[in-house]
Amino acid sequence: MxxxxxxxxxxxxxxxxxxxxxxxCEVNSLExxxxxxxxxxxxxxxxxxxxxxxxxxxxxxALVIHLNLKGIEVVKETDxxxxxxxxxxxxxxxxxxxxxxxxxxxxxxxxLIPGNTGTAPIQNIGAYGVELKxxxxxxxxxxxxxxxxxxxxxxxxxxxxxxxxxKNEGKGKYVITSVNFKLSKKNHVLRTTYGAIETExxxxxxxxxxxxxISDAVIAIRQSKLPDPAELGNSGSFFKNPIVSKSEFLxxxxxxxxxxxxxxxxxxxxxxAGWLIESCGFKGKRFGDAGIHEKQALVLVNFGNASxxxxxxxxxxxxxxVEKRFxxxxxxxxxxxx
Ligand code: EPU
Numbered sequence: 001m002x003x004x005x006x007x008x009x010x011x012x013x014x015x016x017x018x019x020x021x022x023x024x025c026e027v028n029s030l031e032x033x034x035x036x037x038x039x040x041x042x043x044x045x046x047x048x049x050x051x052x053x054x055x056x057x058x059x060x061x062a063l064v065i066h067l068n069l070k071g072i073e074v075v076k077e078t079d080x081x082x083x084x085x086x087x088x089x090x091x092x093x094x095x096x097x098x099x100x101x102x103x104x105x106x107x108x109x110x111x112l113i114p115g116n117t118g119t120a121p122i123q124n125i126g127a128y129g130v131e132l133k134x135x136x137x138x139x140x141x142x143x144x145x146x147x148x149x150x151x152x153x154x155x156x157x158x159x160x161x162x163x164x165x166x167k168n169e170g171k172g173k174y175v176i177t178s179v180n181f182k183l184s185k186k187n188h189v190l191r192t193t194y195g196a197i198e199t200e201x202x203x204x205x206x207x208x209x210x211x212x213x214i215s216d217a218v219i220a221i222r223q224s225k226l227p228d229p230a231e232l233g234n235s236g237s238f239f240k241n242p243i244v245s246k247s248e249f250l251x252x253x254x255x256x257x258x259x260x261x262x263x264x265x266x267x268x269x270x271x272x273a274g275w276l277i278e279s280c281g282f283k284g285k286r287f288g289d290a291g292i293h294e295k296q297a298l299v300l301v302n303f304g305n306a307s308x309x310x311x312x313x314x315x316x317x318x319x320x321x322v323e324k325r326f327x328x329x330x331x332x333x334x335x336x337x338x
Pocket of ligand 1: 126127128129226235236237238239240241260272273274275276283295296297298333
């Protein structure tokens with residue numbers, strides 16, 4: 001196994017933060033991954049996949065194992081649906097486009113989400129009314145200690161809003177190696193009710209949309225307000241949308257009747273953090289090379305040479321201001337490392 005030293009991670013995290021891995025290796029197979037996990041001379045090991053949901057604030061004093069497991073295969077199919085197995089290192093969006101090329105339905109609303117497939121279950125990624133949990137059949141993960149490969153069903157993953165077993169009891173214990181999705185082959189269920197999709201389809205004069213049309217609409221919407229990490233370092237939504245109780249919500253909405261909100265099934269309310277942050281005047285602001293995106297206040301950006309700490313300090317400033325102004329706490333969705 002080729003172990004590199006003091007490797008720059010700038011091109012391995014979508015924030016484009018300059019930080020070094022003390023040791024670094026890339027694994028292309030399950031056997032390699034298992035071997036790397038057993039290298040006892042490196043006490044600390046850090047698994048790095050697409051790097052799209054992390055903010056690195058320091059050099060990483062560990063063996064950084066870059067997961068590069070590739071492959072997509074059909075494992076089971078009927079006339080109506082199909083189960084595909086996707087290896088963890090497959091780029092999420094490329095994989096979604098592959099499913100659409102086969103006319104498999106279910107992932108179209110989640111087009112263009114950055115990152116790799118293996119990390120998607122950790123935070124139950126979601127967009128435009130759909131979450132990973134809606135189509136994930138199961139996933140496989142290696143136990144970091146025993147190197148045993150274990151299958152997790154959808155239920156085992158305990159999915160919640162940007163949350164799962166892997167962020168709680170399972171945190172740091174497993175490396176997800178593949179994800180199985182159950183997708184439709186016909187009679188696709190189209191989810192267009194999310195406002196922006198309907199409007200986008202109307203603007204394109206599409207009256208009977210296909211899953212490919214929905215994907216194209218989602219791509220256009222995302223491109224219009226979310227920065228492309230290849231052009232401007234970012235990690236998508238930096239914060240989660242806060243969920244508040246009914247009594248907290250009533251207090252809030254009395255003072256802010258114009259604020260958008262979503263009522264959830266359990267009588268709690270989700271308030272868009274983007275609106276809260278914009279209302280505090282942060283949208284489009286720049287502090288050195290760290291900033292808040294001009295079109296979506298939920299996204300923090302690196303204009304070039306921001307350090308992880310500068311982005312983290314900005315995040316804390318935003319959290320404090322939102323708390324002061326609205327008495328609502330917002331929390332990062334992104335994993336802060338170091
Ligand atoms: N809003 C503002 N100002 C802003 C941003 C949003 O007022 O700067 C308002 C909008 O006007 C709208 C509401 O907030 O009324 C919701 O905005 P939007 O539809 O853009 O979605 P979001 O809640 O801000 C979530 C996800 C995104 C996902 C979109 C679309 C989270 C943390 N974020 O954002 O996910 O793409 O919905 O489904 O749940 C990501 O996780 O990286 C991500 C981009």
